[in-house]
Amino acid sequence: MSVFFLLIIVLGFGALGFVLGRSRALASADGNIRNLHSLPNYYGFNVALSTIIPALGLLAILSLVLPILIDNRVSTFIPADSISEDTTRSLVMSDVRRVADGLDTAVAAGAMTEDEAQTVSTETTDVRERLGAVGVALGSNVEPFVLRAAQSYRAQAAAAQLWTTFLIIGVAIGGFAISFLRTNREFRARNVVENGVLVLLMAAASIAILTTLGIVFSMVFETRNFFQDYHWTDFFFGTTWSPNFRGDSDLGIIPLLWGTLYISFIALLVAVPIGLFAAIYLSEYATHKFRSFAKPAIEILAGIPTIVYGLFALITVGPFLRDYFAQPSGLGESASSVMTAGLVMGIMLIPFVSSLSDDIINAVPQSMRDGSLGIGATHSETIRQVVLPAALPGIVGAVLLAASRAIGETMIVVLGAGAAARLDLNPFEAMTTVTVKIVSQLTGDTDFASPETLVAFALGLTLFVITLGLNVFALYIVRKYREQYE
């Protein structure tokens, strides 16, 4: 039975459990709700959750574990000498899976009987041709051991599916039975459901945390591979970036980091004052009518895809800056420049800063403003000395969020600042950032064993550490001022 049907069945059991559990509880209280410990729905939920949650949990575990088990078993069919220089075990395993899928298709199309699929051998049949006839194209003739492995794979997958079905339905019925029998008017269904909800929420939180950890670990792992081929001092302190796919590249991160920070700095220089002043105007001075129109209008800026900003940088801002600033002042000839990318990125970030700051400024209680105005402070004195300090933690948060966005931005940089790594102070020169280089190292024909490719992971990890550091710093600032201001 497919996972989908299994799910429907389990959910069906759950729904049934809800109805039955509820009515059993009511019956045990002679139909009087006041005799029950909890409201009748809680008994229903208790049975439903006891039916669904263990079954679905087990289903999730089995669908993760079983394929690994099967792969391990099947790979014993692959003789060690068939793994040569240019193939790996996982490549052979994907061949096996393809053949097994092909056999499945053939059986489903009626071109083979189930028996035949499990007994055909390469000596008597041309498997490649038979499968080709039902539209499964294989790259080469099927090796005998691959076919045998594929057949074993199919058999085991079928067995696994059968067992999964039994187990899941068994667990669902078990959970149903236990919780149903426990249902009577003394039973504290409300508390049990409370715990169930807690477990559900904790599961969601741990999934979020575990995936993050998983991503970090895989990056750390690949980064370690990279540092085995390339010395870390050359990476962190190298001032030239010139990858060369024939080997012998210079992979110094400094020019990329410099480009990233330079562009982000200019972007924040644009976004923070404009965004913050816009937020102050909107929340403190603007009339209600203007605000209800202007705030969504600014927020639309945040919805524009960054590639559109990139086009704007490439076609409008870049040439404009070159023709009116860079060339007349003799600072540069190129349309793509740090300035272009920084300005456009700054415009992109304005709504982040303004929208968040506006909410935060609005959250400062009116009584604080009254207090200050009542002493005879002007409106702007009140904002500067009372409202902004009170809102500071949130504003810092907004700015750092914008900074993280700036550091991670790619599209605007490619189109606005180019892809040339350079270490220069002149803002009218083309430069590039870490993210752009991650993309360019991973696109095209890549070989995941060379330092030129693996460096992408080291770059990614560095970026991750920087944004993490930024967030920790933000947290520190917020805490520090919280103590003082709340």
Next chain:
Amino acid sequence: MDDLRIVERDVDAKETKISAKNVQVYYGDNHAIKDVNVEIADKTVTAFIGPSGCGKSTFLRCINRMNDTIDVCRVEGDIAIDGEDIYDRKVDPVQLRAKVGMVFQKPNPFPKSIYDNIAYGPRIHGLAKNKADLDNIVEQSLRRGAIWDEVKDRLHEPGTGLSGGQQQRLCIARAVATEPEVLLMDEPCSALDPIATAQVEELIDELRQNYSVVIVTHSMQQAARVSQKTAFFHLGYLVEYGETGTIFTNPEDPRTESYITGRIG
């Protein structure tokens, strides 16, 4: 109200500080203050009493134009301080509020240190010549707010970390620090214990030497203790206004009598 000791009062000789004529206040369509006429004397404590929602705070906020900050609020009529119309175009509400201080119904210390809370007004108005002068103003104000002893060792801790009653006294100290000519107090003692209340009442009595004080209170005893004049508000009308002794012992209007004897409220 036999338990009220009404002290001897001398109010006749004082000249008028605030005079309101035909004041109307609207919150949108809600007519909150109706036709109020009142003359508040200088160097006097005037109490506003009346049931909840009758417009005491609203009228108080007219006197320092705090109602300007509420979009829906509209004030009509004339209010003059020292004969000068405060709703005149020439009058700068910011200057006015420096002259007419206010203590709000709910304590609202700034999220700053205790010291900075008090120093806020003097700094804005340039009242201190130097640091020592400012220190002195802060200490004097905190003493007058009856809170100096409790906070003198923690002047640089946040004002928001104080208890509710301490916060209210901090706000009183903050209001006196700018040396206003008129002090408007909206239920300043509602969060205070009897000892702090007594201290604040002492402060009010002391302020009377130089300033005009208007205090909103729900406590008849307090009104009787600290004020020389009392105004009774009901449903937006100023029902009765007169010497505190007369209002409490011999009210003219039946509504006033019902209120102070606890029958309406």
